[in-house]
Amino acid sequence: MIVKPRAFSRGIHIAGHKSPTEHLPAERLPAPSELVLPLSQSVGAPATPVVTVGQTIRRGECIATRSGAVSADLHASMAGEVTFIGPRPDGRGGMTPCIVIAPSAAREDAFLAPLHDPSPEEIVARIGECGIVGMGGAGFPTQVKLTPPAPVDTLILNGAECEPYLTCDDVLMQTKSEEIVRGAKYLAKALGVSRVLIAIEKNKPEAIGKFFETDLEVVVLKKQYPMGAEKQLIYCCTGRKVPLGKLPANVGVIVQNVATAFAVCEAVEQGKPLIERIVTVSGGGIAQPKNLICPVGAPLSALAEACGGEQNAVKLVAGGPMTGAALTGEEAVVTKTTGGFLFLTREETNADEPTPCINCGRCADACPMKLMPMQTEFYTNAKEYENAAKYGGVLACIECGVCSYVCPARRPLAQAIKTAKAELRRKS
Amino acid sequence: MKILSTAPHIKTRRTTRSIMLDVLIALLPASIAGIVYFGWQAAVIIVISLAAAVLTEFVWYLIEHKVWRDARETVRAWAAQFDCTSLVTGLLLALCLPAHIDGWYMPLLGSIFAVGVVKMLFGGTGKNIVNPAIAGRIFLFISFTAMTVYPAANFGPLGEVSLDRLQTGATTLTSGLQGGEMLSNLDLFLGTGVAGCIGETCKLALLVGFVYLCVRGVVKWYLPLLYIAVTGLFAVALEGFDFTWFLPSVLSGGLILGACFMATDYVTTPKSKLGNIIYFVALGLLTAGLRKTTGIEVVSFCILLMNFTVFLIDLAIKPRPFGYVRSKKEAKK
Incomplete structure (x- = not known):
């Protein structure tokens, strides 16, 4: 059967780098010694803790509930004891409120009742x-x-x-x-x-x-x-x-x-809550790239250890290399939305200094939203955010990062667009 | 501590330097053809022009970065940031000079003007308003009479310019425009016996380079072709739809060199696709029209003129994102 693949206009082809892990079945991560569950793992308001320090909890028990319409419940991803509730480093240089659990050997699940033929x-x-x-x-x-x-x-x-x-x-x-x-x-x-x-x-x-x-x-x-x-x-x-x-x-x-x-x-x-997910650990800076089934809250250091440790990584990324967030160190944890952790070497990241824009138009040719990233960057550098929206079309940006990827002058175009968007949102 | 930056964390291998190297490679066939046709003088002009262009940029950098603080470090930093744009400028300038010139100071002055005044004074790579090579050529054109006399290309032994075939009043196209004798289209295409600049006579070599640029994704194939086609067709229209004018208009003068290598200069063309189409069509109309009215070769002047309109074109065109709804704009009115 021949199927013609569907495509959209513009966009780019990027080397996949998927071969190290695409045929590896997901392995279960060895139980980490500590779980750090951020209260904010979704768009919207952070969850409100409903447990106290010292409380013994079972796997799957709700430990924080939704606050507001757009928010999500949080569940214990392993049985154990709550040891700390408060701010912990988020791995990106800031602090975020978390519930910390010391896992125990107990294998008691507190799942909900299965539903049969639900409405x-x-x-x-x-x-x-x-x-x-x-x-x-x-x-x-x-x-x-x-x-x-x-x-x-x-x-x-x-x-x-x-x-x-x-x-x-x-x-x-x-x-x-x-x-x-x-x-x-x-x-x-x-x-x-x-x-x-x-x-x-x-x-x-x-x-x-x-x-x-x-x-x-x-x-x-x-x-x-x-x-x-x-x-x-x-x-x-x-x-x-x-x-x-x-x-x-x-x-x-x-x-x-x-x-x-x-x-x-x-x-x-x-009746199982969202307490674990598959995380890809890959990149040239990790000894054995793997797909790991991780409990939410598992620290990155545990994942790195399970993959043989890092080697020559200059950049740590949570998520994909095009849209993921750079991390300061290994204190980051697995959240519900973490698809992967990447250990990138110097050759992979290509951390060059920006050079002047030569107006080649590659960013505009590649933009899947048909915007003008070079115009945006030009006006953003001049702090003229209204013009950045007018001539660059910033507000329609989906922040895919294609413009920065293709730029031969290594200009931080996606960064400028994010700045312009944030400034425009702040003003309105 | 790891490197921190915003996404994306990976980048293409393409750099400004690699793009400029591709342009240099694409100009090689035309340079070789020029040396074969016009002899060692052509080679000397090319070398002087290249050297002067790079040296000008180098000296500018040394002064700008206060070389006297740490000379070795400054030179190393210059080499690291050197993006080959001045080499492209120097080579293009040499290719649009006649092989028979007043003296070796001509390419030297031209290159210094092109790189020092037109590019660096305006802020360096990416900041110039007009194409440096074009501006350098026009600077020489209005300064020296040698720029109005072109030797004819010949296959004679290297080092001999057939001075007896010197033509006054610019190129073959000019003689055609002024009612003189025209060469055959094949001669125009290969450049044999054609009077002209070092790099512009052999259209075959230029087109080989142009194909290379298209394959490497440096220029968009349709833009130079649009310019060339519009020029040819408008010339035909101006001659009362006499289609025998199409090929001579297209193949003579600096049109192909200008269209493929000079008008496509990134910095001095509009940013958007629509803007580029408008720009190249306007260039074609202007070139054919001015050729007819002035009777001389005007490609470089047309490009210079159109360079000044680029920012107006950019201001007139606003992006229409994916999912743009027309009714929104109409509602605003």
């Missing part, structure tokens, strides 16, 4: 109770996304995984396709949609093969960055363009990550 309302409630958030990186609470402001007719499962190095979704799709399909059906039922698509980039033939065996509609995508970006993905799958400033629901589409669908399946069928 849409029950599914949404269960997803909220299990603290499920979008696991692709943005971390929008899933139960909020399941009550869209406009009627929807299509659910797209995002298995594009266009970020280089990361293979967490790929190995999940290779090994857990049945669960993902069932999770997708629960999501579809909660939304009341009949059409469910799964979109996968063509560089994951094994995952594509698995889903051709199921009854989901499979969309094969061209290997193109940023294919996993919501607007580009919706366009490739349905031909619909999300208008500027509007949500995917306005064109009748909801996008969910494949890992989210898997978590939904576990939440409904086993």
Whole structure:
């Protein structure tokens, strides 16, 4: 069967760097000696702790509850004792409120009762109770996304995984396709949609093969960055363009990550909250790249140890290399949205100094949103943020990082765009 | 402590220097053809122009970075940041000079003017308003009479410029425009017997370089072709739709050198795709029109003139992002 891969205009091709981990089944991380669970792991308000220091907790027990409409519950990812509640380093140079757990050997789970043939309302409630958030990186609470402001007719499962190095979704799709399909059906039922698509980039033939065996509609995508970006993905799958400033629901589409669908399946069928996920540890600066099943809150140092330790890494990244956050050191922890930790060497990161813009236009040619990054940077450097929006189109930016990637002059274009956006938001 | 920066954390291998090296490689066939056609004088002009261009940038850097503090460190820093743009300027300037010149000070002065005044005074790479090589050529053109006399290309032994075939009044195109004898299109294409600048006579060599630039993704193939096609077609229209004018207009003079290598200079072209199309179409119309009205070769003047309009074009064009809704704009009105 020949399937023509779907593509969008512009965007770029980036070397995948996925080969070290794409065929490695996920291993379970050895139990870490300490778990640090940040209270804010999703878009929206941080959760409110409901446990006290010294309290013994079971695996899966709710330790912090939602505060506000856009927020997510937090659950203990291992049984143990709460040792500390308060600010801890977040690995990016700041502090963030956390609950620290000293895990014990107890193997007692406090999961919810499994649901059999649940109603849409029950599914949404269960997803909220299990603290499920979008696991692709943005971390929008899933139960909020399941009550869209406009009627929807299509659910797209995002298995594009266009970020280089990361293979967490790929190995999940290779090994857990049945669960993902069932999770997708629960999501579809909660939304009341009949059409469910799964979109996968063509560089994951094994995952594509698995889903051709199921009854989901499979969309094969061209290997193109940023294919996993919501607007580009919706366009490739349905031909619909999300208008500027509007949500995917306005064109009748909801996008969910494949890992989210898997978590939904576990939440409904086993009552298991979102307490663990697959994390890819890769890059030239780690001895043995691996896919690890990690409890939420596992410290990066434990992951690095499980992968044989770092070697010559000059940069540590949480997430993918195009959109992830640089880390100061190994005090970072696995959160619900962490797809990977990358140990990048000097050759990989290419940390050159910026040189003058030569106006080559490569950033504009590559921008998937058809913006003018060089104009944005020019006006942002002059602190003329209104002009940056007018001539650069900053406000439509999806922060995919393509402009900085292609810049031969090594200009920090994405950084300038983020600055301009923040300044414009502050002023309005 | 690891390196901290905002995303993305990986980057393409392409650098400004690698792009400029590609342009130099693309100009090699034309340079070799020039030396073969015009002899050792052409080689000397090219070397002087290149050396003067790089030296000018070097001296500028030394003064700007206060060399007297630490000479060795300054020179090393210069070498590290050297992006080859002045080499491109020097080579392009040499390629649009006649092989028969008043003296060796001409390419020297031209290069110093192009790099020192037109580029560095305005802030260096990426900050110049007009193309330095074009400005250097025009500086020489209005300063020296040698720039109006071009020897014809010949396959004679190296070192001999056939002075008996010197033509006054610029190029073959000019003689054609002024009602004189025209060479065959094949001669124009290969540059044999064509009077002109060192680098502009052999169109074949220029097109080979242009194809290389397109393959390497340095220039967009359609922009120079747009310029060339518009020039040819407008010339045809001006001659009362006499299509025999198409090939001579396209193949003579500095059109192909200007279109493929000079007008496509990143710094002095608009930023957006639409802006570039407007720019190159306007260039074509201007070139054909001015050639007809003035009777001389005007490609370099047209590019210089259009360079000044670039910022206006950029200000007129605003991006239309993916998902742009037209009704929003109409509602605003």
